[in-house]
Amino acid sequence: MRKKDGDFVNENHADYAIIGGTGVYDPAVLESSSVVTIETPYGPAKATIGEYKGKRIAFMPRHGAGHSIPPHRINYRANIYALKELGVGQVLATAAVGSLQLPYSPGSLVLIDSFLDFTKTRPSTFFEESQVVHVDMTDPYCGRLRSVIRQAADDINIDLFDGGTYVCAEGPRFESTAEIRFYQSLGAAVVGMTTVPEVVLAKEAELCYATVCMVTNYGAGISSEPLTHEEVVECMQQNVHRIRNLFFHTIEALGTDRSCRCGHAVGGQKPLVGISEGSERI
Numbered sequence: 099m100r101k102k103d104g105d106f107v108n109e110n111h112a113d114y115a116i117i118g119g120t121g122v123y124d125p126a127v128l129e130s131s132s133v134v135t136i137e138t139p140y141g142p143a144k145a146t147i148g149e150y151k152g153k154r155i156a157f158m159p160r161h162g163a164g165h166s167i168p169p170h171r172i173n174y175r176a177n178i179y180a181l182k183e184l185g186v187g188q189v190l191a192t193a194a195v196g197s198l199q200l201p202y203s204p205g206s207l208v209l210i211d212s213f214l215d216f217t218k219t220r221p222s223t224f225f226e227e228s229q230v231v232h233v234d235m236t237d238p239y240c241g242r243l244r245s246v247i248r249q250a251a252d253d254i255n256i257d258l259f260d261g262g263t264y265v266c267a268e269g270p271r272f273e274s275t276a277e278i279r280f281y282q283s284l285g286a287a288v289v290g291m292t293t294v295p296e297v298v299l300a301k302e303a304e305l306c307y308a309t310v311c312m313v314t315n316y317g318a319g320i321s322s323e324p325l326t327h328e329e330v331v332e333c334m335q336q337n338v339h340r341i342r343n344l345f346f347h348t349i350e351a352l353g354t355d356r357s358c359r360c361g362h363a364v365g366g367q368k369p370l371v372g373i374s375e376g377s378e379r380i
């Protein structure tokens with residue numbers, strides 16, 4: 099604990115979180131940051147906690163430091179549980195994706211609003227024992243948070259596709275041309291490998307959660323002009339800069355009061371085993 103403006107600040111507390119996907123590994127502008135390991139019933143998770151304009155933010159690279167964990171091996175439950183333990187209420191996530199439709203060209207940012215789940219092997223719930231919970235997925239990506247992101251994008255002149263469905267494939271391989279044709283025929287916008295179960299667990303943990311996808315390439319067979327590796331890397335670097343601006347601008351505009359229903363998504367049952375109202379956070 100240290101003192102700040104007359105108040106004691108818990109070094110291991112954060113109100114907001116950024117989950118960085120492929121290409122987003124650096125907490126960059128966070129001040130007074132420290133790396134913490136949070137023990138959870140699902141194993142340890144790591145986050146960098148720091149401040150931006152007086153707001154406490156936890157940054158978590160989804161694939162681990164150095165991009166060492168493939169999508170199907172990420173410990174999504176530990177990550178989300180850890181954010182809950184830190185006191186986080188609102189989560190902004192990034193994900194690198196392939197495009198399923200020509201208008202979503204490489205370099206586009208897509209504020210997704212729904213998903214299709216084609217994963218196969220991942221633990222995707224906190225509620226495996228003792229209680230049966232069917233969490234509502236009408237608005238998987240918090241509508242209130244999405245509107246703040248939209249406004250922030252307008253304010254700083256960042257183009258953003260508003261809405262779109264994310265197909266979550268199991269990976270780690272890329273999709274076949276037949277799979278891309280199938281996903282395309284479903285009307286989905288982008289394909290990636292990480293939003294499920296992350297978005298589901300965030301809802302079960304009663305967090306507000308939204309994802310801005312970065313399109314890095316067209317899905318197999320969609321464009322006859324494959325990008326060069328250099329173009330993909332350059333595209334990613336530009337996106338990382340834009341998405342970082344977008345997220346910090348969004349957090350500037352956010353308060354800790356949440357008027358949406360995400361904080362009651364589980365309907366009065368204990369959101370996570372081991373955490374109860376008023377319990378001491380680590």
Ligand SMILES: [Zn+2]
Nearest residue numbers: 240306358360
């Ligand atoms: Zn919400």
